[in-house]
Amino acid sequence: MDITKLDHFAQALIKEAGERIRSAFSYDLVVETKSNANDLVTNIDRETELFFIEKITAQHPTHRIFGEEGMGKPVTFLEGVVWIIDPIDGTMNFVKQHRHFMITIGIFIDGVGKLGYIYDVMRDDLFYAIAGVGAWYNDSPLRKLQPVKLEEAVIGINANWVTPNDKINHEKLISLIRKVRGTRSYGSAAMEIAFVVTGKLDAYLSMRLSPWDIGGGTIIATEVGAVATNLNGEYFDFLNQDTFLIGNPAIHKEILEKYIEQL
Ligand code: IPD
Ligand code: CA
Ligand code: CA
Numbered sequence: 478m479d480i481t482k483l484d485h486f487a488q489a490l491i492k493e494a495g496e497r498i499r500s501a502f503s504y505d506l507v508v509e510t511k512s513n514a515n516d517l518v519t520n521i522d523r524e525t526e527l528f529f530i531e532k533i534t535a536q537h538p539t540h541r542i543f544g545e546e547g548m549g550k551p552v553t554f555l556e557g558v559v560w561i562i563d564p565i566d567g568t569m570n571f572v573k574q575h576r577h578f579m580i581t582i583g584i585f586i587d588g589v590g591k592l593g594y595i596y597d598v599m600r601d602d603l604f605y606a607i608a609g610v611g612a613w614y615n616d617s618p619l620r621k622l623q624p625v626k627l628e629e630a631v632i633g634i635n636a637n638w639v640t641p642n643d644k645i646n647h648e649k650l651i652s653l654i655r656k657v658r659g660t661r662s663y664g665s666a667a668m669e670i671a672f673v674v675t676g677k678l679d680a681y682l683s684m685r686l687s688p689w690d691i692g693g694g695t696i697i698a699t700e701v702g703a704v705a706t707n708l709n710g711e712y713f714d715f716l717n718q719d720t721f722l723i724g725n726p727a728i729h730k731e732i733l734e735k736y737i738e739q740l
Contacts, residue, residue, distance in 0.1 A: 561692030567665030583692025593696025633681035670694030680724030
């Protein structure tokens with residue numbers, strides 16, 4: 478497998494898909510709901526996933542595609558080459574704000590992340606990594622994260638998890654929020670991960686994410702020394718939904734041990 482060639486192919490596809498999405502604002506979006514009234518999908522989410530499936534399959538017929546919208550064949554194992562794709566991460570932002578949404582892709586070979594991409598479509602900004610080689614923000618190499626103290630950290634968290642819920646002890650999360658310097662919520666898991674790997678956030682956590690939300694991001698994370706696990710401190714399950722914490726290595730363990738209590 479020529480990884481450099483595969484990287485060039487993936488980057489070209491992502492840029493082309495981004496161009497198509499940007500031009501989609503000139504015609505009507507069809508917005509539907511999925512699992513609940515706030516779980517949105519549009520015709521563009523589906524068309525973009527289909528675009529990737531058709532282009533990848535034409536060039537690499539043996540590669541399998543695990544996409545959020547399920548437009549391809551089901552994926553139940555990670556052997557061989559698997560592209561884990563979220564065609565639009567941050568669909569609510571896409572619909573409401575027309576910005577702050579990402580295309581994100583992780584390319585796994587035999588279950589090991591090799592190429593990771595987070596593309597901010599409206600800014601035309603690409604965060605990407607080649608495992609074992611490095612990570613970049615457009616043409617600039619990303620540096621290893623510098624240590625940060627928890628009291629000086631800015632963390633990404635959705636306010637939902639700080640209200641009473643049946644998944645996590647929200648009182649402990651409130652004490653985390655009081656401890657850190659600030660919190661942010663951007664509405665796109667991939668965007669929050671892009672901010673962690675560039676040091677604009679120091680951690681991001683969620684009680685429920687899917688493989689396509691974080692597949693690309695975790696590959697970039699490894700290259701800059703960020704730690705990404707589920708909330709048990711274990712490897713994220715790339716075939717199912719799981720909890721998630723990505724953070725600067727200086728604070729990841731402290732957050733897990735002192736502030737996370739799953740119910
Ligand atoms: C969602 C976004 C959001 C996160 C949700 C995801 P989608 O992805 O990443 O920030 O909180 O859990 O499902 O549906 O916009 O692709
Ligand atoms: Ca998503
Ligand atoms: Ca999506």
